Amino acid sequence: MATKTDTSISRRSFLKWSGAATAAAVAGGQAPVLHSLAYTGEKSTGSEPEYHFSACGMCLNKCGLVARVENGIVTKLDPNPKFLKSRGMLCARGNAGTSQLYDPDRLKYPLLRKGERGEGRWQRLSWDQALDLAAEKLTKIGEEYTRCGVLFTPGSDMQSQFVHWFAEVFGSYNVTTHESNCLLSRNRAYLDTFGEVPFADVLHSKYIIMAGANRFESIITPDSIDLMTAMKKGCKLVVLDPRFTKTAALAHEWFPIRPGTDMSFFLAITHVIIHEKLYDEKYAQEKLYGLDKLTEHVKKYSPEWAAKVCDIPAKDIRRIAQELAAAAPAAMIYPGRRTSDYVNSTQIRRAMAIANALLGNWDKPGGLLAARMVGTTGPELPEAPFYDDNPDDRLDHGSAHIMFDEEGSFKHTRDAIIAGKPYPVKGWFTYKINPLQSVANRRKTLEMIDKLDFMLTVDIAMSDTAWMADLVLPAPSYLERQDPAAGLQGSSACACVVTRDPVVPALFESKPVFWILRELAGRMGLEEYFSFTMEEYREQQLRKLPDSERALREDGVYYNPSKLYGIYEGKIYKTKSQKIELYNERYAEMGLDPMPVCKPLRENVPSDRFRMVVGRNAYFTHCTTQNNTLLNELMPENTLWIHPNPAKKLGIRDGGTVILSSKSGEGELKAELKKGIREDTVYMASGFGVLSEGLTNVFGKGACMAEILEDFTDELSGNMAMHETIVKVARKGAS
Amino acid sequence: MKTQLAMVIDSSSCIDCKACMVSCKVENKVPGGYWRNWVKQREPRFGKIPGAKDPAAQAEGCRTWIIQAPDFDKVKGYGDPGSMHFQPGGCMHCANPACVQACPTGATYKDEKDGTVRLNDKLCIGCGCCIPACPYGARYRHPEKKIVDKCDFCAKRRERGELPACVITCPTKARTFGNINDPESDVARLVKENKTVRVVNEETDTEPNMYYVLTTAPMNWPRKAESPTPIRWWASLAKPLVWAVVGLNALGVLVMFGKQLIIKDEETEK
Amino acid sequence: MIRKMMVVLLGLALTFTFTFSGIAGEKGNKRKGKYTFRTTCRECHKPDASAKEMGPDSKTQAQWETVFNKEKGKYKELKCYKEGHWKDKKKNEALTEKDLLNIFTYLHAHAFDSPSPAKCK
Known part of the structure; x- marks a missing residue:
């Protein structure tokens, strides 16, 4: 079976499915067949467009899309109406994909650093020169410092698995991804409560509390879209957020909670549910572990106590707990995604997970869903070698209580590289990830880079990370590549598979990272591990899904009709007690709090300072799309959100320049006076204040989040803690 | 129809x-x-909202304020002036x-x-x-x-x-x-x-x-349509003329003429 | 801070003793264990192979402890062990105690109910 899917679609079939599909895919679907309405005047000239299926690569959601190609140019990206996970939509970023493809700022050929780091002097190399150099440098570091002397940092991309595979066969355990700056604390908390990380069945929920998440701006499919659909069907949304996000704006209730105190709120919710006996006792007896201990534990956490901690009135907490329990099990505390906020984030999320457990919503409609069967298979690859001279473990091993073996912690890895202990790391390979902008404490990242002998970056544009590298290799955008298949979980929407074939040939001299790694492997005596083609790889991935080839060709997506609810019926939970752990035995054994204990904040905000919080908007994917011409127009620079009252005291006017400083760095940006933020909190968007002059739209604009944020971490998971930074704000020119 | x-x-x-x-x-x-x-967008109004369910925040000494949108089931649309x-x-x-x-x-x-x-x-x-x-x-x-x-x-x-x-x-x-x-x-x-x-x-x-x-907001932003007086009579007069001229394939001349005339009009308006 | 560290160390020590009612008294290398497991066991225990598919998350930590218990380890009763399949393919020698400890460490660290459950992929 050949799995190369020809994704071009004839116009006739395009019309056929675009007509048939939308009605099925879109809630309240409108029939898009417009033949009767078609404009019958003068026909446009030029050749007929071609249509190709692909999957969006502007963020991690991989929304199905249809690319229109006219005379060899991608002129438009539209949603694939058959793609259920995104509910047949494409967001602003997805629509701006053409601007990534045709960005004049794209990297065009291999570049070697000539001047000092960050000076921006480059020499153009041929691919052979570049690959020979990279192979030589990596081999040398491997020989001198062991194979673990190279750190690999792939971003979220459909080809990142080949960077992991290369690291494995090269012999380094030191691989970090974006995850330790993002969601590890949530994963930790849910694994340690339910034994797995859930998907939220937002669509069928009747009551959702969203804390530490901003689903209408930070788009996750299908949750963001399902949230609106659910609300239209009567689901109530309560948002806790120190700032008035668009999610807060559209919620039924918004509470500007004191940052970092969410645990108190959820312990109080648990208190009410337990003490008013609002849970299902039979369910609790069968499924929950440690309810008696929890009952005792939350006695002191009354709504009246919590109100003083979190700034939410006790009667509201009590009422919300009652409303939530009344809607259970089709009710949830939304688990969230980026939870890299506080030093006790895992325990905060544990408090939320425990409240969910009491709602009995696991594996049920409107609750938290277990992973479904997608059906893709890991390809059979040759056995990776073992290097006996390697150190026993990762560089960051043991630096937090319960780390994820494959993820580690970027922060702790960085500290270890700077210290040169427990062993030196002298090489860094990054692929489509931008830690210089996204990881707290930029100065430390620069310090870490100073310790390196060789840094290689593969990316589409000259990100700040590429700007600091020794060798920069140009990668094509997602529209110019052949990719492996990707299995996706879409909550109640679907379990599905997508893939990519080139919509247009790669521009300039750009080469996919798969090709780069295969070339490197060939130069380093590792060719046997990269002797497969992308077609063969994909064929292996799909070998158990015989219908997938046809579905991918005809619909751009394959669905696995696997079981959605009741997966756990008759099964044990993957926890130590084999039940849902309100009380975590492993934590107890390790001397950690087996149930979340509310402790004072690491640092209170002094009256002349602010807590800085960060968060997404719908236009930018973390620190990657700010320079995109189409998206940049929606937000040309970032601003500092500050409440008018403290602004007045500091003499700051709307649009005036302020200097923002912390213990780790400082930046200058314009103030935006907003009543929709607490008086003790400030906020800024990410991705500005760049170092790279190769990002022409954003260079010289706004301030850099990573420069201001201090690098605290979650004690349990080693995840970054990005809301622990206390900042000073001053009007520029004020003494 | x-x-x-x-x-x-x-x-x-x-x-x-x-x-x-x-x-x-x-x-x-x-x-x-x-x-x-x-x-x-309509900007929100923060603080105590008339008709909001429970602006009880101050009573308990919390520095909090609530924006409550109407319940969807009772919705007359998002007509709440606070949201x-x-x-x-x-x-x-x-x-x-x-x-x-x-x-x-x-x-x-x-x-x-x-x-x-x-x-x-x-x-x-x-x-x-x-x-x-x-x-x-x-x-x-x-x-x-x-x-x-x-x-x-x-x-x-x-x-x-x-x-x-x-x-x-x-x-x-x-x-x-x-x-x-x-x-x-x-x-x-x-x-x-x-x-x-x-x-x-x-x-x-x-x-x-x-x-x-149902309803929407903001509602007050459309402006009064403005069409300069000379344009109105010119438009009524010229349109049939333009079409005739198009037929005669002499559009360019008229366009030049029109352009001059209109630029003048715009200036007088200012 | 020091107190906290003590608690952690104590905690870790406890986990350690708890874990190592297993095959030996010393610490295994889970990465080496993964390699040895894959090169020795996977041929038969991979999906669609002759024996049952097996990876770290096929059993709980307690179950792996039972399998690899030094005195009454159930592994000795396994058919494939008795038939002599547990050997270093390159050297054609039986696996050493150290090898078994490594394998156990790997399987235990990623067991079904471990902090990071994993398949053998």
Whole structure:
């Protein structure tokens, strides 16, 4: 079976499915067949467009899309109406994909650093020169410092698995991804409560509390879209957020909670549910572990106590707990995604997970869903070698209580590289990830880079990370590549598979990272591990899904009709007690709090300072799309959100320049006076204040989040803690 | 009954992601700094809201304030004056379009076949009279093409049987599109099943073909259509003339003449 | 801080003793264990192979402890062990105690109910 899917679609079939599909895919679907309405005047000239299926690569959601190609140019990206996970939509970023493809700022050929780091002097190399150099440098570091002397940092991309595979066969355990700056604390908390990380069945929920998440701006499919659909069907949304996000704006209730105190709120919710006996006792007896201990534990956490901690009135907490329990099990505390906020984030999320457990919503409609069967298979690859001279473990091993073996912690890895202990790391390979902008404490990242002998970056544009590298290799955008298949979980929407074939040939001299790694492997005596083609790889991935080839060709997506609810019926939970752990035995054994204990904040905000919080908007994917011409127009620079009252005291006017400083760095940006933020909190968007002059739209604009944020971490998971930074704000020119 | 293409918008679904704006911009090659469509917003009013359920915050000494949107089941729309509201929009393809009246050359016209307000690029002299005439600011002077560009409900896409770019891409499907005169269409059904409102300036109701489900906000932004007096008589006089001249293949001369005349008019207006 | 560290160390020590009622008294190398497991066991225990598919998350930590218990380890009763399949393929020698400890460490660290459950992929 050949799995190369020809994704071009004839116009006739395009019309056929675009007509048939939308009605099925879109809630309240409108029939898009417009033949009767078609404009019958003068026909446009030029050749007929071609249509190709692909999957969006502007963020991690991989929304199905249809690319229109006219005379060899991608002129438009539209949603694939058959793609259920995104509910047949494409967001602003997805629509701006053409601007990534045709960005004049794209990297065009291999570049070697000539001047000092960050000076921006480059020499153009041929691919052979570049690959020979990279192979030589990596081999040398491997020989001198062991194979673990190279750190690999792939971003979220459909080809990142080949960077992991290369690291494995090269012999380094030191691989970090974006995850330790993002969601590890949530994963930790849910694994340690339910034994797995859930998907939220937002669509069928009747009551959702969203804390530490901003689903209408930070788009996750299908949750963001399902949230609106659910609300239209009567689901109530309560948002806790120190700032008035668009999610807060559209919620039924918004509470500007004191940052970092969410645990108190959820312990109080648990208190009410337990003490008013609002849970299902039979369910609790069968499924929950440690309810008696929890009952005792939350006695002191009354709504009246919590109100003083979190700034939410006790009667509201009590009422919300009652409303939530009344809607259970089709009710949830939304688990969230980026939870890299506080030093006790895992325990905060544990408090939320425990409240969910009491709602009995696991594996049920409107609750938290277990992973479904997608059906893709890991390809059979040759056995990776073992290097006996390697150190026993990762560089960051043991630096937090319960780390994820494959993820580690970027922060702790960085500290270890700077210290040169427990062993030196002298090489860094990054692929489509931008830690210089996204990881707290930029100065430390620069310090870490100073310790390196060789840094290689593969990316589409000259990100700040590429700007600091020794060798920069140009990668094509997602529209110019052949990719492996990707299995996706879409909550109640679907379990599905997508893939990519080139919509247009790669521009300039750009080469996919798969090709780069295969070339490197060939130069380093590792060719046997990269002797497969992308077609063969994909064929292996799909070998158990015989219908997938046809579905991918005809619909751009394959669905696995696997079981959605009741997966756990008759099964044990993957926890130590084999039940849902309100009380975590492993934590107890390790001397950690087996149930979340509310402790004072690491640092209170002094009256002349602010807590800085960060968060997404719908236009930018973390620190990657700010320079995109189409998206940049929606937000040309970032601003500092500050409440008018403290602004007045500091003499700051709307649009005036302020200097923002912390213990780790400082930046200058314009103030935006907003009543929709607490008086003790400030906020800024990410991705500005760049170092790279190769990002022409954003260079010289706004301030850099990573420069201001201090690098605290979650004690349990080693995840970054990005809301622990206390900042000073001053009007520029004020003494 | 004649076809009248229209858009019905449920603005309470809008999450202000701006997908419709970017999609439109790419589809219609709208230059940087300009838009054919938009998402407007009503700013929230913080603090104690009249009629809000429970503004009990201060009583308990919490530094908190609550914005409560009305319950969906009791909804009369997001009419609560305290809550933020997003409102997608664009050219409303009015039944009584002021821009058509203001156009001195007949470049802007109401398409007989589908009821859209269209622009004939070849006839447009870029005078810009239609710009102040539109109460919605839906027209802009294209910096390269030297014409006054506007939304055409994605005519080229419709030729191919595709939905307008802003409609197909919308995550929450806030925009619905179709023939309002066809009782079987989704737009007609929505208008029939719901109370709808149209955003108009009371002094110049151009009878827009954009309907908002239940209610929407902000409502007070359309301006009074303005069409300079000389233009009005010129337009009425010149339009038949222009068409005649087009027939005679002597458009260029008249365009030059018209351009001079109009530039003068614009200056006198200032 | 020091107190906290003590608690952690104590905690870790406890886990350690708890874990190593297993095959030996010293710490295994889970990465080496993964390699040895894959090169020795996977041929038969991979999906669709002759024996049952087996990876770290096929059993709980307690179950792996039972399998690899030094005195009464159930592994000795396994058919494939008795038939002599547990050997270093390159050297054609039986696996050493150290090898078994490594394998156990790997399987235990990623067991079904471990902090990071994993398949053998």
